[in-house]
Amino acid sequence: MKDYLKKYWTSLCVMIGMAIFLTACGGGDGGEESSAETDTTGNEENGSQEGTIGEKHSFKLGVITPPDHMWHQAAEKFKEELEANSDGRMTLEIYPSGQLGNESDMLQQIESGSLDFGFITAAEISSREEAFSAWFTPYLFETIKDAHEARKSDVAQEMLTTLDSYGMKGLDYLFAGQRVMLFKDKEVKSPADMEGLVLRVTPSPPMLEFYNSTGASTEGIPLPEVYSAVQTGVIDGMDMDLDATITNKFFEVVDYGAVTNHMVWPSVAVVNADIFSGLPEEDQQTIKDSLETAADYAVNTRFDQEEEFKQTLSDEGMTIYDLDKEAFSKQIQNFDKIYKGKDPLIEKFITEFRE
Ligand code: BEZ
Numbered sequence: 001m002k003d004y005l006k007k008y009w010t011s012l013c014v015m016i017g018m019a020i021f022l023t024a025c026g027g028g029d030g031g032e033e034s035s036a037e038t039d040t041t042g043n044e045e046n047g048s049q050e051g052t053i054g055e056k057h058s059f060k061l062g063v064i065t066p067p068d069h070m071w072h073q074a075a076e077k078f079k080e081e082l083e084a085n086s087d088g089r090m091t092l093e094i095y096p097s098g099q100l101g102n103e104s105d106m107l108q109q110i111e112s113g114s115l116d117f118g119f120i121t122a123a124e125i126s127s128r129e130e131a132f133s134a135w136f137t138p139y140l141f142e143t144i145k146d147a148h149e150a151r152k153s154d155v156a157q158e159m160l161t162t163l164d165s166y167g168m169k170g171l172d173y174l175f176a177g178q179r180v181m182l183f184k185d186k187e188v189k190s191p192a193d194m195e196g197l198v199l200r201v202t203p204s205p206p207m208l209e210f211y212n213s214t215g216a217s218t219e220g221i222p223l224p225e226v227y228s229a230v231q232t233g234v235i236d237g238m239d240m241d242l243d244a245t246i247t248n249k250f251f252e253v254v255d256y257g258a259v260t261n262h263m264v265w266p267s268v269a270v271v272n273a274d275i276f277s278g279l280p281e282e283d284q285q286t287i288k289d290s291l292e293t294a295a296d297y298a299v300n301t302r303f304d305q306e307e308e309f310k311q312t313l314s315d316e317g318m319t320i321y322d323l324d325k326e327a328f329s330k331q332i333q334n335f336d337k338i339y340k341g342k343d344p345l346i347e348k349f350i351t352e353f354r355e
Contacts, residue, residue, distance in 0.1 A: 061117035074298035081290035123204035134349035178261035183237035200238035
C-alpha cells in the first residue's frame with residue numbers, strides 16, 4: 001500500500017474508534033438516548049441537577065380538603081393543564097380529604113420526597129416559616145382578587161424562597177374564600193358579644209392572636225374534628241370559610257354565620273425541591289404555567305360564588321349577616337403592632353398592603 005493510503009486508513013480507524021468510545025461514555029446530545037440513569041427523584045446519578053428531556057413523570061399531590069372544595073378543584077385544573085401541556089408525559093394523581101394524613105404529615109412527606117406536591121394551608125406552612133403569618137393579617141385585603149394579585153409581589157415571592165431551606169420549593173398561592181365566623185346559637189355583632197365564647201380557630205398563632213384579642217377563648221382544632229366539637233358543645237363557634245362550611249356540612253350544627261371576610265385563606269403550592277430541580281427547565285416551566293392557570297381558575301370561580309354560597313347557607317336554615325371591619329378596629333391595630341415586630345417580611349407585607 002502506498003504511504004499516503006496507509007496514513008488515510010490509520011486516521012480513519014482512529015476517528016471511528018474515538019466516536020465509538022465517546023458514544024459509550026454518554027457523550028451524546030443528552031436527549032432520550034442519554035445513558036445517565038435517573039433515580040426515583042429524577043436526579044441523575046452523576047450529580048447533575050438537569051433532568052432528561054422528554055422523560056415521563058407521574059406525580060402525586062396531597063390536599064386536606066374534600067373533592068368539592070375549591071382547592072381540590074384547583075388541583076383538578078392543575079392536573080388537566082399539566083397533562084395537556086405535556087402531551088400526557090407528566091401525569092398527576094390527587095389525594096384529597098387528607099387521605100395521606102393531616103397537613104403536618106403531608107408537609108413531612110414532601111420534605112422527605114415521598115410525596116411530590118401539596119396544596120398546604122399557609123397556616124400550616126407558617127409552622128415552618130413565620131413570615132407566612134403575614135397572610136393572616138386581619139382585613140388586609142378587600143377581596144380575594146386583591147390577594148391573588150398580591151401573590152405576585154416581591155415580598156410574597158420572597159416568602160416562597162424561604163421554603164428552600166426545608167427541601168421544598170414554594171411555587172404559587174391559591175385562594176379559597178375569605179374567613180368568616182360561625183356561631184352555634186348566638187348572633188354576634190361585635191367583639192363584646194364574643195367574650196366568654198369558646199371558638200375553634202385553625203391552630204395557627206396569628207389566627208389565635210386575632211381571636212384572643214376579641215376576648216373569646218380559643219381552641220386550636222384541626223378541620224376534621226370540628227364538626228363533632230361543635231355538635232357536642234365543646235365549642236360555641238368557629239373561624240371558617242363559606243366553602244368549607246358547605247363542604248363539611250357545618251350548617252347542620254351552627255345557626256349563625258357572620259360574613260366578616262376578615263382574613264384571606266391561601267394554600268401554598270409546594271413541591272419537593274430535589275424532584276423539581278431534577279426536571280429539565282421546560283418541564284419546570286410547564287408545571288409553573290399549569291399552576292398559574294389553576295390559581296387563576298380558582299380565584300375567578302370562587303369570587304363569582306360568594307352570593308351563591310351565602311344563599312345556599314340561608315336555604316339550609318342559617319342566619320347569614322354581614323359584620324363590618326369597623327367593629328374590629330382595635331383588634332386590627334393590636335395585630336399590626338405585634339406582628340410587624342416579628343419578622344422583616346411580615347412588616348414589609350403589612351406596610352405594602354395596608355391601605
Ligand atoms: C380550616 O382548617 O379551617 C380549613 C382548612 C382547609 C380548608 C378550609 C378550611
